[in-house]
Amino acid sequence: MPVVEARAVTKVFRDFWRRPKVRAVDGLSFEVRRGEVFGLLGPNGSGKSTTLKMILGLLHPTRGQLAVLGRSPRDVRAKARVGYLPEESYLYPYLTPDETLDFYGRLFDLDARERKQRTAQLLEMLGLQHARRRTVGEFSKGMARRIGLAQALINDPDLVVLDEPTSGLDPLGCRQVKDLILTLAQRGKTVLVSSHQLADVEDVCDRVAILYNGRIQAMGSIPSLLEDTHQCRVTFPDLPAEQMQRLVAALRAALGTEPGIEHPRRDLEQFFLDVVEQARRAGGESSGAAPAQGVAAYLQPEAPAEAALQTLLPQIAPEPEPSSAAPAADAAALRAADEKLKQLLKPDKPS
Amino acid sequence: MRSVWAIALISLRNAIRSRVVVLLLAILVLGVIGIPLTVKSDGTLAGYVQILVRYTLGFTMGVLMLATVWAGCAAVASEIQRRQIHLLITKPVSAAQLWLGKWLGLVILNTVVLAVCALVTYGLLRWNTRAEILTPADRQLLAAEIIVARARLAPQPFAAEQRAQQRYAALQTRNELPTNMAPAAIFKALLNAVQIEANTIQPGGRLTWRFDLPPGVSATPTFQLRCKVASALLGPMSMTGRWVVGRERGGAACEVVADHPAHGQFSVSVPGRALAGEGAVRVEYHNINETPVTLLFDVESGLRLLVPVGGWVPNYLRALLISVCLLALIAALGITAGSLFSMPVAAFATFQTLVIFNTAGMVHSLATREASFAAALPGVVQPPGWLDEAMSWFYRGLELLIMPMQNDDPLAMVATGEWISWGDVSWTFAKQVVLASGVLMLLAVAALRRRELALPTD
Secondary structure (H helix, E strand, C coil): CCCEEEEEEEEEEECCCCCEEEEEEEEEEEEECCCCEEEEECCCCCCHHHHHHHHCCCCCCCEEEEEECCECCCCHHHHCCEEEECCCCCCCCCCCHHHHHHHHHHHCCCCHHHHHHHHHHHHHHCCCHHHCCCCHHHCCHHHHHHHHHHHHHCCCCCEEEEECCCCCCCHHHHHHHHHHHHHHHHCCCEEEEECCCHHHHHHHCCEEEEEECCEEEEEEEHHHHHCCCCCCCCCCCCCCHHHHHHHHHHHHHHHCCCCCCCCCCCCHHHHHHHHHHHHHHCCCCCCCCCCCCCCCHHHCCCCHHHHHHHHHHHHHCCCCCCCCHHHHHHHHHHHHHHHHHHHHHCCCCCC | CHHHHHHHHHHHHHHHHCHHHHHHHHHHHHHHHHHHHHCCCCCCHHHHHHHHHHHHHHHHHHHHHHHHHHHHHHHHHHHHHCCCHHHHHCCCCCHHHHHHHHHHHHHHHHHHHHHHHHHHHHHHHHHHCCHHHCCHHHHHHHHHHHCCEEEEECCCCCCHHHHHHHHHHHHHHCCCCCCCCCHHHHHHHHHHHHHHHHCEECCCCEEEEEECCCCCCCCCCEEEEEEEEEECCCCCCEEEEEEEEEEEECCCCEEEEEEEECCEEEEEEEEHHHHCCEEEEEEEEEECCCCCCCEEECCCCCEEEEEEEECHHHHHHHHHHHHHHHHHHHHHHHHHHHHHCCHHHHHHHHHHHHHHHHCHHHHHHHHHCCCCCHHHCCCCCCCCHHHHHHHHHHHHHHHHHHHHHCCCCHHHHHHCCECCCHHHHHHHHHHHHHHHHHHHHHHHHHHHHHCCCCCCCC
16 A cells, blocks of 8 residues: 555645636646655645645645545544654744654653653754753754754654755755665655755655646656666776776777766765764864764664564564565666676677 | 643643733733722722722733633634644644644633632732721621622512413403504513512502522521612602511511612611521512602512522632633634634634624614614615514524623622522533533634645635
8 A cells, every 4th residue: 555645636726716826736646655765856836845735634635536644634543654844944932842842742642751762862863962951943944954853753653754854954964864764764664755955855765756837747766767778887996097098998899989988076965074074073063953863763773772662663664565566677777787887898808 | 632731731832922912911910919909999898899809800801801812813823824733733633632722721821810810819808808907897797798608589480471461361352452563562561561560669558579598598697688779759869668578487577677779779788587487588668768759679680689608719719710611712712713714813803703792782682672673773765674684583693692601790799799609600611611612613623624724825
């Protein structure tokens, strides 16, 4: 059973006199499978937020069917298994992080001990322990975002809906959120992400849907959408000029065309993270969010302290089902490309 | 229930942080301290107690009602406006739990503030009526007539309708019924005439009432008769009457001769020994005024017997509980309005509803009068009959809605020492908290379920 299932969903916003004004979503059909990280991409006004809000029960589809965890999005039993991080901070500004998480924990009917444990773990995970006595209203956007993320995870949800999760976060925070998304996916959780940060989506999403004008323009796994199967890239250590010339000559002879050769560049995000890590080791202090402290125990794939929870996990969040036909096809295509590459790089037999 | 309490506490904090509510509460503090110091009573001990209890707590109630309307409307409408509701409604919280949490928060706030004000008022009352500063006579008056809880008993009804029917039948037999009047109008006129005759005393005449005493009447040095009268003479005038009060079986009747105003309301104190014996209490009024004057006891509230049936403090507590019920109803009204409309509209709609509730008397008269609505406007072109009929139905419907919610002012009752029973509290709780607030909750739940809370216009 898909975690989210949309069938021909249409949303038309009407004016005061009930006249149709804007068709924000038009006949949208897609499925989000268990354990999948699914990305919704699109320019402003493409219908991403409207789709998310319908999935969360905040808006009602004008036409079509929408099911979340097999139920209506407005069913409280479905909501009990969903975590939501909105695009903006809609938290109560006068509450401290402790009070905020305690409040949202109560809404999920968690007992006091559980709320306390999870609050402590989440604040540690998000580097906000030192700010737990300050009110959320005093927080920077990035810190408020982290608290927003914490409240989305307080119930250990099966489906996590993240609207622009890395918006307002520094690269450290972005990396942490991405790691967290991957950790959640490892635990069989389903993550639905809407973002403008294409690089972030590329890093974490298994599949994406690109929306424009309320319709899906493209949908599929990242490799299937981005891979150029007509070209390939080979990476190897820098070679002396003579060996390089021989290699290029061999490639030229095999391909019958001039191959492109360039030095690979490091990812700017990784470079930034390395620099900050060095500075931190040198003893620099920051008044903002502290460095990440791993992942909250109850959110980790194997949490020793959560033995009882682990016993229940197979029941409440079974392992992801074997990959379906589409990813299998993608893997086969990748293997074929690998084989082709190996063949190309074989040294020429002596004549 | 955990989530309901969580929402209740948050809405409590939200209300306390609202600048409008804080301003109103500041005014409340000034009022509670200032009113007893600045408002002068009529110089009597009873007047002072009335000022202190009725005006101070009446002012408290007024301010709390305003604050409750504002905070109630804002409880949902502002959360929608600030989109904080996105994080609430995406949690496993039903619309009913959301409404209940918000309502509970406001009820707690109102109860705490009213309790504090009531405690301060009671403290001031005890301090300013402490034994050391009162004369022995005032002390006795305070204990016997002011700091008391007295049941206000109506006399046994007399068969007015039966008498009116007999007269109607007699006129019909003699074929003397007016031909230009509807039978219902004739009967109503006869009923009025019977009631007026039964409450009128000619010079030198006598009028008798019988009262059934409820259980739990405590022994008392004195008890009161409260009357509302009108006389044939105009202007301020004093009259003399003789009251004979006693049980029907056993005991001895007491006689009291007292002067009283010829118009309006007055009280007569009767020795408590008049209640000794068994059976109904028989009260006679003899019109012995030197100048011959015909006296009419008010048909609706002509004579009442006030007898002590309990302590003042429990009565005060019951009055406060009834007041809390009213505040709970207003909170329900505000929250429901906030669930239906955005902020300024919600507050406006709630205030309008309260204004309509406070004009219940006018609505009642519009609903019951037989003359056409439009005919009351001389010189105006008559609207079609169906419009007249529709207006009549509208007022009757409105009356049906608001009249059951009306209560006697519990603070006025406790200030004048009038007994409020637990039955009154239970009935008020049932109709204002369970029934009316319940209906409002269902309305809000239906609206919240239907309403889309993330529209671009919100």
